[in-house]
Amino acid sequence: MGSIRSLIHRKYQNVKAVDDISFDIEHGELVGFIGPNGAGKTTTLKCLSGLLYPTSGVVKVLGYTPFERKNNYLKQISLVMGQKNQLWWDLPAQESFLLNKEIYEIADSEYKRTLSELVDLLEVEKLLKIQVRKLSLGERMKMEIIAALIHSPKVLFLDEPTIGLDVVMQKNMRDFIRSYNEKYKATILLTSHYMEDVRQLAKRVIIIDHGKILYDGKLENLVKKFAKYKVLSVVLDEYVSPEKLSKIGELTNYNFPKATIRVPRSASNVAASQLLQDFPVDDLNIEEPDIEDIIRDVFTKKSS
Amino acid sequence: MKKYLRVYLRLIQLNFSALVVYRGNFASDIFASLFWGIFSVISMFLLTLRVTTVYTWSKEELMVLTGVYSIVIGIFHIIFSGNFRRFSRVVHLGQLDGILLKPIDSQFLLSFHIINYATIPRFLGGILFVIYFLRRIGISLNLFDVAMFSIFTCIGILLLYSVWYLLVTITIWQSHLSNITDFLFDFTSSAKYPKEMYLDIKQIVIFVFVPLTLVVTTPTKIFLHKVSISDMIWTSILAAVFFIASRKFWKFALKFYTSASS
Amino acid sequence: MRYVRIFLLYFEHVYQYRSRIFVWFLIALLSPLLFLLYWKGAYGTSGEIFLGWTFSRVSLYYFLFIIAGGLLVVHVDEDAQGDIQEGNLSTYLVKPFSYFWIKFCSELPWRLIQGLFGLIAFLVLIVTYGRHIQIQISIDRILPILLIIILGYMVSFLFKMIILLCALWTTDISGLRQLVDIILFIFAGFVVPLHFLPSWLYRFALFLPFPYIIYVPIQAIIGDMSLFELMKSIGIQIAWIGILFMVYRYLWFVGMKKYSAVGG
Numbered sequence: 107m108g109s110i111r112s113l114i115h116r117k118y119q120n121v122k123a124v125d126d127i128s129f130d131i132e133h134g135e136l137v138g139f140i141g142p143n144g145a146g147k148t149t150t151l152k153c154l155s156g157l158l159y160p161t162s163g164v165v166k167v168l169g170y171t172p173f174e175r176k177n178n179y180l181k182q183i184s185l186v187m188g189q190k191n192q193l194w195w196d197l198p199a200q201e202s203f204l205l206n207k208e209i210y211e212i213a214d215s216e217y218k219r220t221l222s223e224l225v226d227l228l229e230v231e232k233l234l235k236i237q238v239r240k241l242s243l244g245e246r247m248k249m250e251i252i253a254a255l256i257h258s259p260k261v262l263f264l265d266e267p268t269i270g271l272d273v274v275m276q277k278n279m280r281d282f283i284r285s286y287n288e289k290y291k292a293t294i295l296l297t298s299h300y301m302e303d304v305r306q307l308a309k310r311v312i313i314i315d316h317g318k319i320l321y322d323g324k325l326e327n328l329v330k331k332f333a334k335y336k337v338l339s340v341v342l343d344e345y346v347s348p349e350k351l352s353k354i355g356e357l358t359n360y361n362f363p364k365a366t367i368r369v370p371r372s373a374s375n376v377a378a379s380q381l382l383q384d385f386p387v388d389d390l391n392i393e394e395p396d397i398e399d400i401i402r403d404v405f406t407k408k409s410s
Numbered sequence: 411m412k413k414y415l416r417v418y419l420r421l422i423q424l425n426f427s428a429l430v431v432y433r434g435n436f437a438s439d440i441f442a443s444l445f446w447g448i449f450s451v452i453s454m455f456l457l458t459l460r461v462t463t464v465y466t467w468s469k470e471e472l473m474v475l476t477g478v479y480s481i482v483i484g485i486f487h488i489i490f491s492g493n494f495r496r497f498s499r500v501v502h503l504g505q506l507d508g509i510l511l512k513p514i515d516s517q518f519l520l521s522f523h524i525i526n527y528a529t530i531p532r533f534l535g536g537i538l539f540v541i542y543f544l545r546r547i548g549i550s551l552n553l554f555d556v557a558m559f560s561i562f563t564c565i566g567i568l569l570l571y572s573v574w575y576l577l578v579t580i581t582i583w584q585s586h587l588s589n590i591t592d593f594l595f596d597f598t599s600s601a602k603y604p605k606e607m608y609l610d611i612k613q614i615v616i617f618v619f620v621p622l623t624l625v626v627t628t629p630t631k632i633f634l635h636k637v638s639i640s641d642m643i644w645t646s647i648l649a650a651v652f653f654i655a656s657r658k659f660w661k662f663a664l665k666f667y668t669s670a671s672s
Numbered sequence: 673m674r675y676v677r678i679f680l681l682y683f684e685h686v687y688q689y690r691s692r693i694f695v696w697f698l699i700a701l702l703s704p705l706l707f708l709l710y711w712k713g714a715y716g717t718s719g720e721i722f723l724g725w726t727f728s729r730v731s732l733y734y735f736l737f738i739i740a741g742g743l744l745v746v747h748v749d750e751d752a753q754g755d756i757q758e759g760n761l762s763t764y765l766v767k768p769f770s771y772f773w774i775k776f777c778s779e780l781p782w783r784l785i786q787g788l789f790g791l792i793a794f795l796v797l798i799v800t801y802g803r804h805i806q807i808q809i810s811i812d813r814i815l816p817i818l819l820i821i822i823l824g825y826m827v828s829f830l831f832k833m834i835i836l837l838c839a840l841w842t843t844d845i846s847g848l849r850q851l852v853d854i855i856l857f858i859f860a861g862f863v864v865p866l867h868f869l870p871s872w873l874y875r876f877a878l879f880l881p882f883p884y885i886i887y888v889p890i891q892a893i894i895g896d897m898s899l900f901e902l903m904k905s906i907g908i909q910i911a912w913i914g915i916l917f918m919v920y921r922y923l924w925f926v927g928m929k930k931y932s933a934v935g936g
Contacts, residue, residue, distance in 0.1 A: 152507075155511060156510070156511065156668075157507050157510060157511065157668055158668055158669070159668055159669060173668060175510065175511070177513035177514070178513075180511055180512060180513040181513045183511070184511075185507070185508075185511055187504075187507065187508075190503075190504060190505060190507070190508060192505075192508050194424060194428065196428045196431045196432065197424060197427050197428055197431070201424055201427060202424075204420060205417070205420050205421070205424060208413065208416045208417045208420045209413075209417055209512050209513065209514050209519075210512075210513060211413055211513075237431070434844075435844055438844060438847040439847070441847060442846070442847050442850045442851075445850060445851060445854055446850070446854070449854045449857065449858075452858065453857070453858075453863045453864075456858075456863055456864050456868065456869065457707070457710060457714075457863070457864060459868065459869075459870070460714075460868060461714040464710060464713040464714045465713040584691065586689060586691070586692050587691060587692055587695055588692075589692055589695045589696055589699075590695055592695075592696070592699060593695050593696075593698055593699050593702075596699045596702055596703060597702060599703075599706075600702065600706050603706065603709075603710060606713075607709055607710060607713055608709070610709065610712060610713065611709065
């Protein structure tokens with residue numbers, strides 16, 4: 107019965123994708139937006155690039171209002187979103203670049219220079235003349251990046267740049283983003299739900315969830331601010347029962363001879379010396395907690 | 411602007427390169443388009459088999475009309491129809507985003523991206539067809555006729571393009587209505603009948619067809635030396651009106667697409 | 673009886689697409705009306721043209737075509753891209769259902785809904801334009817006529833399934849499909865009633881299965897086929913169903929070997 111009702115009556119719900127967020131970004135910054143899926147990251151990028159106009163509020167990038175999509179604005183930005191490709195499938199990537207050259211009105215000399223720099227940076231010299239359909243996924247992504255950067259944008263929006271890539275390609279992608287930011291001083295905003303992207307790339311991190319900003323600042327400060335504890339990782343000489351180890355602090359992992367124990371930040375030194383006194387310890391390290399854990403805590407705290 | 415010309419030249423070259431890659435499909439595409447050309451000839455032939463005049467048009471004149479239809483539709487298919495077919499897929503797959511962020515008019519890029527060289531034989535066939543039947547009727551053409559014909563063929567194609575673009579824009583709201591393109595192919599084939607046929611039906615319905623019928627009938631009448639000034643004026647006015655409407659409606663659709671509610 | 677459930681599932685699914693079906697219906701509506709408008713001019717003020725086809729009768733033919741075009745023209749070959757080229761066929765093969773009957777259940781809702789739109793349009797047209805048109809169907813003809821329509825659908829469906837299977841051998845089936853469309857246009861009676869073809873072509877057409885999809889069912893409804901002629905048509909339809917079914921089975925058998933060999 108319910109299904110027949112739904113044939114006639116469709117229900118809609120209003121959901122705020124992004125709810126009152128504000129931030130400023132300087133030229134040349136590399137900022138990471140992190141948050142779980144559906145947090146509002148992509149929506150924010152779309153607003154910044156000009157694909158969405160906000161219901162209220164002001165958006166200004168490079169002095170322009172993005173959603174007016176003025177040609178002079180568009181020539182200075184680039185949005186790279188996931189696996190969406192703009193290259194002509196049956197032709198060498200080179201041909202697609204030439205089309206972009208005309209669309210962005212890039213001068214011949216500038217085009218040649220930018221192209222050769224990007225090709226060197228990504229090491230794809232030999233692949234330029236091969237049909238895009240014949241390239242591997244990683245090679246294709248590199249070509250897509252060249253197509254997206256051939257007009258030397260001042261601002262680069264990257265939406266989940268490492269999604270779907272294997273470990274090696276992820277590393278290459280991160281290295282490239284870092285080099286591009288250093289070399290061309292382009293402002294880069296990237297969104298991700300992979301911690302490693304952020305750890306490797308972003309000095310400044312904005313955490314967003316359910317459309318709201320939970321944190322905006324340096325990564326190291328995030329750790330200090332939200333990490334209420336430290337982690338002791340221990341290697342034991344002889345077997346010690348879990349109950350005994352739990353007296354020191356929260357035993358998060360025990361795989362003899364290795365154990366990890368969580369202790370409050372202030373008590374970490376005391377706990378460490380107690381460990382060394384009471385138990386046969388072979389090796390002991392005091393570490394900061396994992397960023398993933400910190401962020402998870404930040405999220406669960408806010409959503410509860 | 412010069413930029414658009416350069417971009418289009420590049421698109422011509424890219425489409426040609428892609429063609430060379432897919433030579434096999436190119437051959438079968440040529441056959442397919444010739445089939446449709448032959449089909450429209452055959453169906454007009456069947457329709458005129460047992461009759462002498464229809465709405466003041468003789469059999470030969472109707473055949474000239476069919477030939478002009480192949481010419482107009484031929485050009486339209488070469489330049490535009492592949493893009494219309496691709497349209498709803500572009501919207502559906504989110505590729506419209508990439509197009510909107512390029513510093514070039516989105517309607518332009520969407521309308522001209524694909525060039526269908528395989529329809530050229532049909533276009534040429536239409537020309538031969540027209541020449542043959544004009545000779546049968548005994549009409550000889552001078553340069554002025556050809557110039558006027560070319561001008562009004564272009565105006566007619568602009569009109570046809572604008573009607574298509576208006577309707578295809580609807581898929582921004584209803585992406586599953588991709589078969590609007592199929593409907594448009596069918597609807598456009600109503601242009602192969604003489605305009606006079608449509609004057610015989612209720613006023614309201616005429617408005618639906620009039621733009622389309624002028625597209626092919628007007629240039630044909632130029633060649634048949636039967637054209638009236640009002641035909642030419644109406645064709646031009648409607649082309650301008652529909653083109654402007656298509657631009658405005660497109661901008662309106664983009665406003666919707668880029669709003670948070672889409 | 674599980675196929676009845678499958679059919680109902682597809683029906684519910686297809687019902688969501690009713691605006692899409694409406695667009696297709698407009699296509700089925702447009703051509704016959706345009707042809708009819710053309711004939712109006714051809715007939716002019718005179719009554720009969722030839723072979724007993726008055727303008728009334730031609731009108732009835734094209735009006736009925738609005739229903740027949742939607743109900744009896746099968747589009748299942750459009751699934752060739754998804755099922756065969758992209759390999760969705762595999763998902764059907766692992767299920768304990770026959771591919772043929774799944775396709776049958778998925779296609780039928782589209783046809784019925786479009787036929788329904790056609791029926792509504794037909795009734796509207798008859799009421800506004802065709803009060804002088806008469807259909808004579810006597811009670812004892814109803815069953816054979818229904819049978820002709822159903823069998824016509826089966827011929828149409830089988831034929832299109834064969835075309836669908838052709839995608840197993842060619843990469844680009846669209847050329848074939850366009851050729852088939854043109855053949856159907858001419859020989860099923862889309863453009864003009866087959867009777868209007870040159871007589872040699874008409875007699876040739878009757879050897880093909882296509883007239884039995886659209887033209888013969890419409891003729892049956894118009895009402896002046898004798899019981900004998902109806903029975904004869906039914907017999908020919910059954911014969912064609914038999915032939916097409918065997919062709920389909922053969923292609924399926926050979927095609928499946930090829931399909932699984934490629935690791936589809």
